[in-house]
Amino acid sequence: MVRIIGVISGKGGVGKTTVVANLGLALTTKFNKEVIIIDCNITTSHLGLYFGLHSVTTTLNNVLRGEAIIEDAIYMHESGLKIVPASLAAHDLIGVDIIMLEKTLERLFGKADFVLLDSAPGLGREAYGTIIASKEVIMVTIPYSPAIIDLIRCNQVIKELGPRALGIVLNMVTRDRYELTEEEVSNIVGLPVIGSIPYDKNILKSLALRTPLLNYKPKSRASKEFIKLANRILEL
Ligand SMILES: Nc1ncnc2c1ncn2[C@@H]1O[C@H](COP(=O)(O)OP(=O)(O)O)[C@@H](O)[C@H]1O
Ligand SMILES: [Mg+2]
Incomplete structure (x- = not known):
């Protein structure tokens, strides 16, 4: 059965998109899974x-507007990973309702x-539209208190809306003494930390090169952590 996992965060810019891209690639290339992001x-x-x-x-915007089916908006990466992008054009925001997502995803079952x-x-x-379309969620955060406070609220909402919270991914970890530790974050939010991705400038370089870190620097510590995260998710 397909596992639909929402990658969410309280705060913006913490690494959700980076996690989705690299986790998707890790599941595809290291664990031979069929993955759509x-x-x-x-x-x-x-x-x-x-x-x-x-x-x-064709983008997700066309699909949510009922102008296309989701298969038309799937683009295949050379790795086999499938990507559904959203439009970058401002005019494409008109008439798009993310609440349609849940229904749209039914076509991908199987x-x-x-x-x-x-x-x-x-x-x-x-x-909200993403969370209600998800069966499971991963929360991404940086290891600092404002972001963690936002996660507590997210976790409360998740409990009410129903998807299973798999755990927290700490991102941009430098092990600076001002950072909260995995154990502290886990205790504060009440969820396990299932991944810890180091801060790595190569992630910014890979973005400039338009390819995920796992492709660009597969042997880097951060890439290894993305593979570990994929393995952990397969166990959950
Ligand atoms: N572990 C990391 N180390 C260094 N830079 C990172 C890391 N994770 C993400 N970034 C960079 O931080 C910025 C925000 O990441 P992004 O994944 O777009 O966050 P979000 O999707 O939560 O807004 C991007 O420029 C990205 O390249
Ligand atoms: Mg993002």
């Missing part, structure tokens, strides 16, 4: 940029092992 952050869509998909003809949803941050309508 979808940009559900309609207002500030970035996932396509991570793969050089800047100007595609067609993939994993569908990863790259959410908008916070708990607004866009993130």
Whole structure:
């Protein structure tokens, strides 16, 4: 059965899209899974940029407007990973309702092992639409208190809305003494930390090269952590 996993966060810019791209690639290339990743952050869509998909003809926006079926908006990466980008054009926001996502995903049942949803941050309508379409969620955060406080609220909302919270991914970890530790984050939020990705400038370089870190520097510590995260998710 397909596992639909929403990748969410309280705060923006913490690494959701980076996690979706690299986790998707790790599940595809290291564990031989059929994976589709979808940009559900309609207002500030970035996932396509991570793969050089800047100007595609059909996007999730067309699908949510009922102009196309989701299969038409799937683009295949050379690795076998499938990507559904959202439009970068402002006019494409008109008539798009993310609440349609849940229904849209039904067509993918039986067609993939994993569908990863790259959410908008916070708990607004866009993130809400992603959460209700998810069966499971991963929360991404940086190891600092404002971001963790936002996660507590996210976790409360998740409990009410029903998807299973798999755990927290700490990102941009430097092990600076001002950072919260894995154990502290886990205790504060009440969920396990299932991944810890180091801060790595190569992630910014890989973005400039329009390919995920796992492709660009497969042997880097951060890449190894993405593979460990994929393995952990397969066990959960
Ligand atoms: N572990 C990391 N180390 C260094 N830079 C990172 C890391 N994770 C993400 N970034 C960079 O931080 C920025 C925000 O990441 P992104 O994945 O787009 O966050 P979000 O999707 O939560 O807004 C991007 O420029 C990305 O390349
Ligand atoms: Mg993002």
